Amino acid sequence: MTLDHWLEHACADADRRGLPDLKPLLSTLAQATRVLRAADWNDLVGAIRQQADEGRPGAATRPPHGAGR
Amino acid sequence: MNAIALHFRSITELAPLLAARQITSEALTGACLAEIAGKSEPLCAFIAVTGDEALDRARALDRELVAGRCRGPLHGIPISLKDLIDVQGVPTTAASQVRQGHVASKDAPVTARLREAGAVFIGKTNLHEFAFGTTSEDSAYGAVRNPHDPARSPGGSSGGSAVSIVTGMSVASIGTDTGGSIRIPSAACGAVGLKPTWGEVPCDGVVPLSESLDHVGPLARSVADAWLLYLILRGDRSAARWPLPTRPDVQGLRLGIPRPYFLDIVDGQVRQRFAEALAWLRQAGAETVDVVIPHAGEIGAIYLHTSLPEASAYHASMIERHPELYTPNVRLRIEMGRYVLAEDYVRAQRGRDVLRAEVDTALAGCDALALPTLPMPAPLIGADSMAIAGKVEPVRNMMLRLTQLFNLTGHPAISLPMAQTSAGLPCGMQLVGRRHATEALLGVASACEAHLAG
Numbered sequence: 051m052t053l054d055h056w057l058e059h060a061c062a063d064a065d066r067r068g069l070p071d072l073k074p075l076l077s078t079l080a081q082a083t084r085v086l087r088a089a090d091w092n093d094l095v096g097a098i099r100q101q102a103d104e105g106r107p108g109a110a111t112r113p114p115h116g117a118g119r
Numbered sequence: 120m121n122a123i124a125l126h127f128r129s130i131t132e133l134a135p136l137l138a139a140r141q142i143t144s145e146a147l148t149g150a151c152l153a154e155i156a157g158k159s160e161p162l163c164a165f166i167a168v169t170g171d172e173a174l175d176r177a178r179a180l181d182r183e184l185v186a187g188r189c190r191g192p193l194h195g196i197p198i199s200l201k202d203l204i205d206v207q208g209v210p211t212t213a214a215s216q217v218r219q220g221h222v223a224s225k226d227a228p229v230t231a232r233l234r235e236a237g238a239v240f241i242g243k244t245n246l247h248e249f250a251f252g253t254t255s256e257d258s259a260y261g262a263v264r265n266p267h268d269p270a271r272s273p274g275g276s277s278g279g280s281a282v283s284i285v286t287g288m289s290v291a292s293i294g295t296d297t298g299g300s301i302r303i304p305s306a307a308c309g310a311v312g313l314k315p316t317w318g319e320v321p322c323d324g325v326v327p328l329s330e331s332l333d334h335v336g337p338l339a340r341s342v343a344d345a346w347l348l349y350l351i352l353r354g355d356r357s358a359a360r361w362p363l364p365t366r367p368d369v370q371g372l373r374l375g376i377p378r379p380y381f382l383d384i385v386d387g388q389v390r391q392r393f394a395e396a397l398a399w400l401r402q403a404g405a406e407t408v409d410v411v412i413p414h415a416g417e418i419g420a421i422y423l424h425t426s427l428p429e430a431s432a433y434h435a436s437m438i439e440r441h442p443e444l445y446t447p448n449v450r451l452r453i454e455m456g457r458y459v460l461a462e463d464y465v466r467a468q469r470g471r472d473v474l475r476a477e478v479d480t481a482l483a484g485c486d487a488l489a490l491p492t493l494p495m496p497a498p499l500i501g502a503d504s505m506a507i508a509g510k511v512e513p514v515r516n517m518m519l520r521l522t523q524l525f526n527l528t529g530h531p532a533i534s535l536p537m538a539q540t541s542a543g544l545p546c547g548m549q550l551v552g553r554r555h556a557t558e559a560l561l562g563v564a565s566a567c568e569a570h571l572a573g
Contacts, residue, residue: 055375060458071447075455079427083463085420094414098476 053080053087126150126197127287127378130344132442138182144177144195147290148239149388151197154287160481161269163261164282166202166212168242176239192347194237201277202243204335205251205324206230213326214248214258216444217437227324228379229293229335235303236351241289243448244279248449250295250328251430252276253303253518256500257446264500265307267544271497274307274518276300280338281308287379292338297328298422299492299522301336302534306492306547309536309565312338313345315557317529320352329429332422332526342565345533349557359564369566370404374550375485380415381521386495386507388540393491396537396548396571403570407494410481412524414473419516422523424459424467475528482530482553488564492534492547494520521549531557538572 051059057080064072125133126147136142152170159165180195202212205223207230212218226234234240245263245452247255255278256262263278265271266286273282277294281304281458284292294301296314305312313336314475320335327333337348376382376397382390397407431438442450495507498514505514526534531554534547548571 056460063458064454069451069454072451072454075451076458079423079458082420082423083460084425085215085417085465086463086470089414089417089470091466091473094473095469098472101476 053083056080126154126290128290129340130192130196130347131341133196134194137184137195138189143223144161144180144197144239145174147195148173148177148197148241151241151287151289158266158286159288161285162264162266162282163245163258164263164279164286164288165242166214166245166260166279167209169209169240170242173239173241180237180239190235190237193233193351195239196290197239197241198233198236199241199244199280199283199292200230201246201280201292201294203246203278203326204230204293204294204389206240206243209243211326212259213250214246214260215446215449216259217441218326223324224322228321228354230324232354233293242281244277246279247276248446249295249302249326249430249434250276250300251449251452253299254498254500255279255304255513257336257448257509259446262500265497265536267308268497268542270499272307272500273546274304274493274497276304277312277338278304278470281305281310281312283387284308284310284338290487291340291344293348293352294336294338295322295328296334296526297332298338298426298519298526301334301338302492302522302532302547302549303518304337305534306536306549307497307545309539309545310338311340311342311345311536312534313557313561314350314525314532315349315353316531316554317526319555319557320349327433329426330433331429332426334526342533342535342568344563346561346565347562368403369400369570372400372405372563372566373485374400374405374407374409374487374489375410375481376489377410377412377415377481379411380418381412383488384494384507384510384512384517384520389491389493389495389546392537392540392546393548395573397489399570399573400567405567407489409486410485410519412474412477412481414470414477415524417470417523418474418527419520421467422519422527424463425471425527427452427456428459428464429456431459469471471527474524478524478528478530478551479554482551487560488551490521490549490551492521492549493518496540496542496544496546525551528554530554531560533560535564535568537541
């Protein structure tokens with residue numbers, strides 16, 4: 051599904067659910083999604099993991115969700 | 120000794136007076152309650168004031184001191200709690216009608232730790248509904264107002280907590296921080312606010328917003344007070360180390376300044392206060408170096424695709440049953456999160472890993488990163504957008520812009536007051552430390568504290 055199709059469906063769903071005020075927020079979300087998808091996170095994360103294997107700084111992993119709660 | 124002045128003092132100043140029985144917790148608590156009676160309603164700072172219970176508790180703690188038992192530096196100190204945190208027998212409203220009728224069956228672990236350390240709980244503070252906002256104006260209990268200018272927001276979501284400290288309604292407060300909700304109101308009101316390393320302080324018994332981003336931490340009048348409260352919240356019994364070993368000066372301190380993105384959109388007066396504070400720190404012997412977070416431009420997108428679906432997952436069943444009980448803006452944001460695709464949530468988590476590594480790298484040669492906490496002074500209540508550096512920007516984006524990164528990455532961060540604007544509005548400097556080195560960050564902050572306002 052392209053982002054344009056997603057936005058179209060999401061806005062139609064918001065109308066169907068009686069939430070027309072949600073449509074500008076969905077447009078904002080679509081803009082953010084476009085930014086998010088523009089980066090190749092797979093390659094970037096791979097590079098971090100490689101740095102971790104080589105013992106370079108900045109490579110520690112994120113704690114699992116829920117830890118410390 | 121003047122009781123009115125006492126309740127504006129720090130825990131550091133009050134603890135020895137209480138321990139030596141030169142003042143009583145009852146008098147101190149009574150002074151805070153008098154401030155609440157006079158100021159809380161127009162500022163909408165409290166949702167519940169537990170005055171009778173607080174005075175009973177203060178008297179009991181005074182009796183313990185007479186009997187020779189001192190629990191430590193928090194013994195007899197009146198503090199407020201953000202109304203997301205459970206206190207046994209007291210409602211936890213989350214500033215929402217959705218929670219009507221809820222009464223906590225037991226203390227949250229953080230509440231129990233504070234209670235054991237001798238805190239007097241004076242009341243539950245107002246907030247942005249479910250902590251889902253940064254201005255504290257969408258609340259079932261009314262908009263919280265900034266004591267420096269009641270037409271302005273105190274920041275949020277822990278707005279009532281920050282207000283309670285700077286107005287003398289409590290000596291310290293406990294808040295939560297999912298995108299900046301401790302640091303933002305601290306900066307907007309002129310308090311110290313600490314977000315510890317993620318996972319250090321338990322969030323059980325605290326209404327969640329976004330579980331992988333949520334933190335509990337203190338708002339206080341000084342770094343030393345925040346440090347003490349952090350140790351107690353963490354479950355560390357080393358409050359016996361009090362007074363804490365503060366760093367004597369900033370000589371040799373190395374601060375990383377992340378200029379690209381973080382200083383791109385900053386109000387002129389905040390920029391000037393920040394530049395002045397850095398100059399004073401350099402005069403005192405600190406060194407500043409420029410650092411870069413290469414993917415800073417993606418922070419907002421990664422934050423949105425993490426926080427929204429996590430919040431929506433928590434609220435899904437409630438918002439299906441009672442959508443009308445949410446304030447309109449919060450309802451819309453929860454609904455917005457229900458449209459985030461799973462693949463984009465996963466992308467955002469990968470983005471977090473990248474940002475975390477980039478912040479680690481930026482910190483590798485520094486004691487801390489330094490940046491403004493907010494890019495502008497407190498916004499007017501009701502404003503959706505505001506002009507900053509010649510551009511009109513959405514208030515919500517600007518409020519979160521400089522703080523949300525460290526919720527995504529889990530690094531500890533603290534906001535300290537800088538000099539005020541010409542209109543008398545507070546500005547904050549944010550210091551960021553290495554993960555799992557919150558005490559090292561507090562040491563840096565204690566050294567910097569005296570140099571930030573000239």
